[in-house]
Amino acid sequence: MIDVKDVSYQYGEKQVLHHISFTVHEGEFFGILGPNGSGKTTLMKLLSRELPLQQGNIVVCGQHIETYKPKQYAKLIATLPQHIDVSFGYTVKEMVELGRYPYQSTFFPKWTEEDDQVVDEALRCVTLAHKQHVLLEQLSGGERQRAALARALAQQPRVLLLDEPTNHMDVAQQFKLLNLLKQSKLTVVAIFHDINIASLYCDRLLFLRDGKVVACGTPRQLLNESMIESVFDTCMKRHEHPVLPKPLVTFVPFLEQPIKDVLWHVTQHENMVVIETMKPFKVLSSALVGGGMRWATTFVNRHVSLDYRCDDAEQEMIEFLRQQGFDEQWTVGMMTAVDIRDVVFTSAYEPVRFFVAVTAGVGNAVDSANAWRRADAVASPGTINTFVFIDGHLSEAAFVQALMTVTEAKTKALYDKQVVDTQTHTIATGTSTDCTVIAASQQGTYYEYAGTITAIGKQLARFVYEATQMAIDRYNERKGENR
Numbered sequence: 001m002i003d004v005k006d007v008s009y010q011y012g013e014k015q016v017l018h019h020i021s022f023t024v025h026e027g028e029f030f031g032i033l034g035p036n037g038s039g040k041t042t043l044m045k046l047l048s049r050e051l052p053l054q055q056g057n058i059v060v061c062g063q064h065i066e067t068y069k070p071k072q073y074a075k076l077i078a079t080l081p082q083h084i085d086v087s088f089g090y091t092v093k094e095m096v097e098l099g100r101y102p103y104q105s106t107f108f109p110k111w112t113e114e115d116d117q118v119v120d121e122a123l124r125c126v127t128l129a130h131k132q133h134v135l136l137e138q139l140s141g142g143e144r145q146r147a148a149l150a151r152a153l154a155q156q157p158r159v160l161l162l163d164e165p166t167n168h169m170d171v172a173q174q175f176k177l178l179n180l181l182k183q184s185k186l187t188v189v190a191i192f193h194d195i196n197i198a199s200l201y202c203d204r205l206l207f208l209r210d211g212k213v214v215a216c217g218t219p220r221q222l223l224n225e226s227m228i229e230s231v232f233d234t235c236m237k238r239h240e241h242p243v244l245p246k247p248l249v250t251f252v253p254f255l256e257q258p259i260k261d262v263l264w265h266v267t268q269h270e271n272m273v274v275i276e277t278m279k280p281f282k283v284l285s286s287a288l289v290g291g292g293m294r295w296a297t298t299f300v301n302r303h304v305s306l307d308y309r310c311d312d313a314e315q316e317m318i319e320f321l322r323q324q325g326f327d328e329q330w331t332v333g334m335m336t337a338v339d340i341r342d343v344v345f346t347s348a349y350e351p352v353r354f355f356v357a358v359t360a361g362v363g364n365a366v367d368s369a370n371a372w373r374r375a376d377a378v379a380s381p382g383t384i385n386t387f388v389f390i391d392g393h394l395s396e397a398a399f400v401q402a403l404m405t406v407t408e409a410k411t412k413a414l415y416d417k418q419v420v421d422t423q424t425h426t427i428a429t430g431t432s433t434d435c436t437v438i439a440a441s442q443q444g445t446y447y448e449y450a451g452t453i454t455a456i457g458k459q460l461a462r463f464v465y466e467a468t469q470m471a472i473d474r475y476n477e478r479k480g481e482n483r
């Protein structure tokens with residue numbers, strides 16, 4: 001649709017674009033990003049013919065852009081500029097009607113029903129139909145932006161050139177506009193400053209810096225930390241969108257000073273063990289409250305009776321946490337029927353400072369390999385809750401590996417203690433409701449891996465294995481006492 005080849009541009013003596021080449025395909029949503037002054041607007045003005053070509057070639061729909069007559073080109077390409085000039089005395093509708101000028105004959109201009117329909121549709125698209133008779137100078141910045149976009153849509157172009165299209169718009173309007181553009185069949189070339197919006201909506205991105213192309217590719221190819229740093233001189237962290245397969249980036253505005261002294265504090269109550277950290281820890285867990293990946297400062301292992309039953313255990317647990325004065329937004333909470341006195345704590349300093357807490361009820365031990373043979377009903381409650389706190393910086397992969405390492409160590413402890421699944425009569429691998437928490441301070445040494453053969457994995461496995469065995473012994477002893 002658009003083929004830019006070896007385009008350079010200079011304002012007077014000042015060279016602002018250097019040998020730019022790229023292609024935009026039909027129907028593509030193409031984003032142009034780069035720091036201030038990198039030449040994005042100049043490039044856009046060359047595409048819209050607001051500036052004349054000095055060097056290089058731009059071909060649109062197979063034809064060199066300078067060969068199009070103005071009206072012909074206006075039917076092909078419409079522009080939403082960075083700064084919208086407001087002509088005083090014009091209403092919104094009159095501004096949008098200007099978009100129909102390429103369709104008017106120069107000598108016998110005739111306004112048709114179709115023109116009316118197109119203008120109404122454009123106003124509806126930008127949700128400004130209700131303000132069509134309002135004077136432009138009486139609109140807010142975002143509304144003016146939408147009116148200018150309606151004018152561009154009224155041109156019925158095949159290509160839309162947008163210079164920061166969501167400038168001045170509130171969040172709802174931004175998404176409404178971008179969703180509309182995304183669903184249209186139009187080819188869109190848009191300048192964005194918001195990298196995440198560009199990632200969500202653009203098929204491909206062009207990165208400019210100092211008037212040169214740094215890279216061109218899909219958001220997944222380009223949005224990595226080193227690329228962002230090389231284009232914007234800014235340190236950003238990449239992460240994944242929670243719902244869509246799209247990469248996102250976020251600033252790390254400041255780095256906290258590492259805490260070297262007491263990092264966690266344990267309080268053992270009759271009905272719960274509470275571990276509080278002196279700073280938020282990044283957590284991966286299968287906990288009832290706060291499960292998944294999150295940051296937390298409070299970790300609660302609450303005792304409930306053997307006959308605890310609740311339709312909405314999560315909500316009931318949240319109520320419990322609130323009653324105890326905990327903020328559930330910062331809390332990871334789980335339950336156990338095990339006597340809280342039987343919790344096992346261990347800690348070590350090598351290769352990194354870490355701390356382990358385990359409660360192990362194995363009344364409902366399950367052999368995962370044979371679980372399919374079991375009846376659905378849970379015979380009796382039983383849960384192994386494992387907390388691991390690490391004073392280190394774990395990569396996301398290391399979190400997952402630590403979880404695997406801890407799970408394998410727990411399973412080996414069950415094996416060596418000959419814990420049996422009472423329904424299948426085979427050795428159990430866990431219980432049906434086990435919870436594991438991997439929490440890391442994200443300060444100090446960086447661990448890319450935490451598998452069983454890494455220095456950190458070896459120690460985690462060893463201490464979790466020993467603590468789990470000890471917790472099973474305590475559970476069995478108390479069961480014996482209570483008989």
Ligand SMILES: Nc1ncnc2c1ncn2[C@@H]1O[C@H](COP(=O)(O)OP(=O)(O)OP(=O)(O)O)[C@@H](O)[C@H]1O
Pocket residue numbers: 011014016034035036037038039040041042043
């Ligand atoms: N009319 C002009 N005359 C002289 N220099 C100009 C003119 N317009 C822009 N420039 C210069 O050209 C360079 C590129 O400007 P341009 O507006 O294309 O950058 P940009 O990437 O769109 O910036 P921003 O993100 O700030 O909008 C800048 O150094 C700017 O000062």
